Amino acid sequence: MNNSNITTKQPILKELEDEYQDQLLDLNRCTAIYEHLLLQKQILQKESDPSNPNGLIGATINEAKSILVQSQNAISQGVELVHSIGKHLKELDEVRTSLKSKFEEVNTYETTVQYLKVIQQIEYLCSELKSEVTKKKDDEKSVTLFANLTEISRLLTDCPLVSLKCHIKETIFYWYNIIKEKLTKDFDEVLKSIKWPFLSVNINFVAPLKTNIDKLQLLTEYLLQIELPSDYVVSSDGHRGIISHFQPPCLPIELLIQPLRKRFLYHFYGNRKTNRSDRPEWYFTQVLTWIRDNQDHVSTWIQPVIEKFGLHHIDARTEFIRGLVQLAAEKLNSELPSIQYDDFTFSHSIDEALGFDKELKDIYNYPATEPSIVVVLTQASILVKWLTMEKKYALEKMDAMLSQNSLDAFDLLTSDVEDLKITTCADSFITLLQTIAERYECLPQPGHRLQFLELQLELLDDFRVRLMQIVHAEEGDYMESKVPMIANTLYYIEGVLVDWGMMLHYLNLYYYKTVTIEIQESSSPTFHSVQLKDLEENGTLTVESNSVFSETISLYKHFRNDILLGIAEAVIMEVKKKSWEYRREKWASMNVSKDFRSLSLTPSACPIFEILAKRLHQMKKKFQSNLFIIVRRNIAMEFDTYLFEDLVMDNRFNEGGALQLKFDITRNLLPLFAQYTDMSANSFIRLIESCNLLNLAKGSALLLRETLLALEEATGVEDTREKMLKEIGVNHFSPKMAVKILNQRVDITVNRLNVD
Template sequence: MLEKCRSLQETLTEQLKENCKIDGIQANVDKVEELEQALSYLYLVKFVKDLCREIEASLSAKDDESTITLYNKLSKTASQLQPTACHHLVIYLHDTLHYWHNHLKDKFSIEYNDILKALKWPFCGNNLTVTSLHSPDVIVRFKVVTTYLLQLQLPEETAKPTVTSSLLTDFIPPSLPILLLIRPLRRRFIYHFTGSKQTNRPDKPEWYFTQVLTWIRDHAEWVRNNVQPIADSLGLCHFHAKVEFMRGLVQLAVEKLQSELPNILYDDALFAHLVDEALGFERELRDTLLYPSSQPATVSVLTQAQIFVKWINMEKKYATEKMDAILSSDTAWQKLLGPDIDDMKVTECAEAFLTLLMTITDRYSHLPQPGHRLQFLELQLELVDDWRVRLLQLLHENYEDPLTSTMPRILNTLHYVSSVLVEWGSTVHFLQLYYFKKQCDVGKFAHETLADISDSIADEEGSVFCEALALLQRLERELVNEISDSVTLDVKAKSRPYRTDRWFAMQSEKDVVSLSVTSSGCPMFHELAARLHTLQEILALPLFNQAWKNLAAQLDQYLLEEVAMVNQFNSGGAAQLHYDVFRNLLPLFGLYTNTPDAHFPLIREATILLNMALGSAMLLLQALENNEDVTEVLVDVGIYKLTVDIAIVILKNRTDISSQ
């Protein structure tokens, strides 16, 4: 063991001596790496300086293509070195790149402007017809310089955008060729719509909005046809020439709108007009010129906190004034003419109110933020409730005979507004708002995309108008019941001779040539026919259907209780009642339904009991009094609605049974 220990000790000693020789190697390696990095640093600086000399040489030789190629190499180098920790080197590269960018931009901009003059750009006034007369050489040179300008873009990480307003941060700066195309139009815009020019009027915002729209129509397609193919050939897949051009012109309108608002914020008339024109401008952009919804426009100005509060308050003020004007109009309750709306008996004020709501919807439908749209929705719901209250006040002010007052027209108005709100509630616009509203109610505001929202909406039930509709429809039911009750009272008032007729002493059916309506019932049936006709004339078809069904149910109960259950009937009286019901009462309602008998089950079944053969009637009465299986017994003779007690009373009202 000692021998092995000495051997191991000798080995370790020798190894330690060897290690001492290489202790300084790591420091030398680190020094070499540091020198290599320094050398690479110097090589890179030399590379950049060489590129700069080559660019200068290309410029001197007027070799534009080589100049752009060398610039792109410099730009690529700057992008690649962006993540490095050599901050001074990065700053040096950025400064060099910006120097050459500005120098080349100035050079090609001068040439580009000369080309645009040759093309007679912009195409305004007398230049509108020259687009087809351009020289092929000029077009070729335009495409070449446009290619250079597109390649002259600064890398995103080195660009230094200058924004004068936080509102304009949404406007991504356009590429160089688009910027140069917009520049003469911008100069014209500033000339005409700033300062003391007669065209710069606060009360005429439509002038500058229309001018921007006109420029877009006159130039956007030309830009797309002549600039977009160049970008496509360079592989710039995210470049959209037409959209950039439109965005640049829209920015002019936004800047002008932003500058105008503080001056007219406290002038309601000017503010309202400016909002109208700004919304019209946005609608024209989106719907007609197909400006993408992802791009900013004038709505972004109107939705600033202070402006938006003013806007929504103005909407409420003018909507309230409009409602006052609608209801106070001399023709407010006149029925609109037209085959499509005749059955609904649509009044002028109903159509005007819905038009008011639709106008508000059109005005806020382009707002990108759901929260802003929900605030407008709340305004609309408030207006609907205010409308209901106003109609209720009119009912109380003008109370007389329901059929000759304004009640039927108010009722038609309520029904038409309700039915339209039901239809609106199922449209995509209001379904989305319903979804957002539910999310807000539970404190989970939706951040999903439109596609996700649409998928989720499919699982939702209800409508944003649910609460408003419930109140409107309750008032509608109350008015229908009131009109039905009024008609029922009028008919009952004419029925006294009929109720107190001598039913127990009428001639037998065998003793008369033919039955005819009971003379005492003529006033009642005449009143009923006249009132039904009047109801049909003054009420919308769905309301009339509700009214006559209510009337039928009340008359059915009334005839049972006041005629069939309180009078004695001989065979002639029973036959006469059957004739009056089946040949006079039911045909009156048969004008409005194919199954009138289904709406008079009580009096119809009472006539069955009164006209049964005597033997069958006595057996039925005995079975009912003995508490046999009465349900099956009654069903066997066609009695489904009358109770056992009522059936017994009616059977005992037969003189041929009561006399025994």
């Protein structure tokens, strides 16, 4: 207990010492300090007494009690206010319900009034229309009244009153038919007065009077104003089928077409002699004639009236042509089911229809976006039949152009001024493919065009197989056979396909085909990029193609290269047969003049050069220039390899033998090939460099050989072997091969090494 008090008092004593220090040693001063602290204690006790209202704690408690009382009062008032508000809300809800009922009643009355006003307005307009139509016969006012009716219908578009909308729709149809009948009758009378339609048979054509044209244009205005809203127009033929592609023209154009429709039905339906399914050109020609004779009048008389009303989306001339095209489409559509079993008539109808469509677009500028006769041809059953017929006739033509009885299939065209070596069958086949393309390129749907493209690719493959069969069947002298001409044919077709692949028509098909594959495989397609790498005189000609013909070009190129390789190998085989004696000459002991200019060709080499000269001349004459370059280089490189391996590396050479070989190569072989190229030396690098090594002076040869051998195993020394070889004109051979060739010299006999 005492320890606790001491612990408690120690901080107090320390604080007193710190504050008063030496003053605590003075008793009087301690007494004063004691009294001062006692006074402060009393003040603090008074302030902390809760019963003292003037004290800090007492005042705070009293203030808190006051606030608590105020809060309780506020809560009581809030509760009373909530009850009061709830009561008022209930009263307001009753008032709102009552007012809503009244407003709904008022709205019903107003709607009824508006409904009655609309009915009254409709009845008024109908009454006025009846008066104008039956008595006053004022067309302008009748049209205006009818336009007011259609305006009411437009305003009621979102109206939920179905019965009212049906009523006004029936009313509009009723007056539309009456006014249309009236205006149509007047319009027909004007057409008769101006002798419409204008036909080419009317030799004595007289320009219509201006008053008649003015009346025609006035009636056109009226007809345009009574056009029904788009949602009112219903096809009169629910079973129109393919003809539904043709939108009905505006009323004036429809009435202009009506007399021509009557003539068309009269001549090309029923038992008339002009109604012949095997003569579709008759009605196609008739339609084109009517377009030619009347289109300008339509543009001159009707189009200004259309533009006057701001109907810029209507082209009178286009609508007139579309209406006449529809006549031809309806006729063709009715004929095709019966003629599709007659191949000739069906094919003839297809050709005539496509010709008709082409003339419309090329001569009369009929927009490609408008429906055409093609929509009839692209019906599923008709399109399948069309594809079948295209394939059938194409195969028949291919049979004819490549038949055994066709002696001129691989003759060159007389018109081939560019030395392309175009054969008759190649030209005919490309023309066949081009004709197919011209027929189907007008089809609007990419899917339909892709089907014809597949047919073209199939025909290309079939043609390639046929040529392959001909090549395999050829016997006898290959240069006098059809094989060279077949190579020319393949090369020409390759070039045409590369050009076609860059045309917009085939580029579009490539895009559509790519998209189709992406959809089918759900991944990006990878097309083989075809490259045609054909050697030319000045380097490499590379033609890259990435098109719908990529795979076909690759197959044609492979076949063509096989032919060229086969011909080159055949020439080399002939050369090998003639070269046995030449290779077995006594090169190691040959005595010849050291005067290079006095040398002559080795007699045993004459048959070799004779066959080479003959074949090169034949190939130059037979092959297209690029193909000749390829096969000539192949022969030269093969011959170079053959003589190097079977003559140079298989014989020993003395000074005379080496000199004679050099003469044969540089003064006979190179000039022989130089007739066809300025770079003949590039094809015989092995032989030329071998001659350079074999004809080195003995001392130089020995020194070169020893140096090459010494540097072979040397380390820490700069390798100058290639530089040394280049100084004597040897760029192709490695140092090891150069030593091996030097070892073929008779005068190098010491320490001969077999260097692989």
